[in-house]
Amino acid sequence: MEQSLSRRAMLGALGTAVAATAGCQTPGMGSESSEDSADQSSQAATDQSDSVYTDVYQEVADAVVSIRVYAETTAGGQGSGFLIDDEHIVTNEHVVAGGSEYYVRFADTGWRSATVVGTDVYSDLAVLRIGSTPDVTPLSFVASEPTVGTEVVAIGNPFGLSGSVSAGIVSGVDRTLQSANNFSIADAVQTDAPVNPGNSGGPLVSLEGDVVGVINSGGGDNVAFAISAPLTQRVVPSLIQTGDYDHPYMGVGLQSVSPRIAEANDLDPGSGVYITRVVDNGPSAGVLQGSDGDTTISGTEIPTGGDVVRQMDDTPTPTRQALGSFLALETSPGETVDVLVERDGTQETVELTLGTRPEP
Structure with missing residues (x-):
């Protein structure tokens, strides 16, 4: 839940200012030149104010809300959210967590009561519902993920x-x-x-x-x-x-292959996702293998003997992040996926039926 105002933190808030320059007529300058100069200054000010940031703010801001949360035993907190249809507002789970009363305010309205219709701590997402909305266009999502530098x-x-x-x-x-x-x-x-x-x-x-x-x-x-x-x-x-969401679950401990893990386990190439442990009675029990030993390199114990996941279905998994994104965006509980693993120096494909992530 977001905390209340911090005066110290407010010092970091971003501000924008537009500077205007006043001119005066110099000796020998005619009225036509003065008018041209004024026109140019006016046009420069207009060009400066009509920025792409102004445009996107004006397009989006009406659908963005302030959120106030009150709890029975604490002072509550605040956050932001945005309208996605005629009655639903998306925000973070941690903004509404622990609350008992919820209020939202659009840019041109007073506070309105809202109810929580669903939360998911594993994605830190929540949805609020309000009874009526002003004449505001809901926001839409990008069609494809942005590239770095956007x-x-x-x-x-x-x-x-x-x-x-x-x-x-x-x-x-x-x-x-x-x-x-x-x-x-x-x-x-x-x-x-x-x-x-x-x-x-x-x-x-x-x-x-x-x-x-x-x-x-x-x-x-x-x-x-x-x-x-x-x-x-x-x-x-x-x-x-x-009201909730079921996340796919492998039932393993994971970490990206580091140089030390690659060295200790004779991995070439030194990439992939190393299985540190397999949860008893979990989806991967009897399918994937976790560490069964360790070795010491430069005074540090390094796990050995675990499977290295190289690919899931047709998606390479060079890092834990890549594996996590594949699970989160491409799979659901109950689905069976082909997992290409490196085990004891050889590669083989095993079938893994995904479970549902346990309740938090």
Whole structure:
């Protein structure tokens, strides 16, 4: 849940200013030249104010809401959200967690009561429902994931300052964020757009006004993250229909193959996803193998003997992030996937039927 205003943190808020220059007529300058100069100054001011950021803000801001959450035992908190249809608002699960009363406010309205229709702690997404909405166009999601370097805009309510906008680029994709119970959120978008407490749940949008992701965290070192549009589009419909979402589950401990793991396990190439352990009675029990020993390299114990996942179905898995994104975006509980593993120096394909991630 987002915390209340922090005066210290507000010092980092982004502001924009437009400077105007006043001129005076010099000796020998005729009235025509003076008028031309004034026209040029006016045109320059217009060009400066009509930026792409102004355009996208004006297009998107009406669908972005402030969220206030009240709890029975705490002071509650605040966050952001955005309208996706005539009655539903998307935000973060951590914004509404622990609350008992929920209110939303559009740019030109007062506070309206809302109810939570679904939450998912494993993707940090939640959906609110309101009884009526102003005449506002809901936001749509990008058709495809953005490339690194794409310009984006974060719109929301940092520190309770409603209607704030900050700009940056997509500085990374396919990131992995920490979730509950040592699970992770796959396919996250990284941005350098300034994001602070109160932005959580708001939209990160392209310059065309389409949602690239749901802002999840940020606040330092020019690094912030958003839950990707593809993952949001998988989770949110289920939250609206059933109130929750079932994530696929392998029942293993995973880590990307590091140089030391590659050395200890004679792996060439030194990539893939190493299975550190297999959960008893889980989906991978009897199918995949976890570590059965270790060795010491430069004073550090390195696990050995575990399977290395090279590919799932037709998708290569050179890193844990790639495997996580495949599971999150391409599979569902109950599906059977072909897993290409390297085991004891040879490669083989095994069939794995995915389970459902345990309740948090």
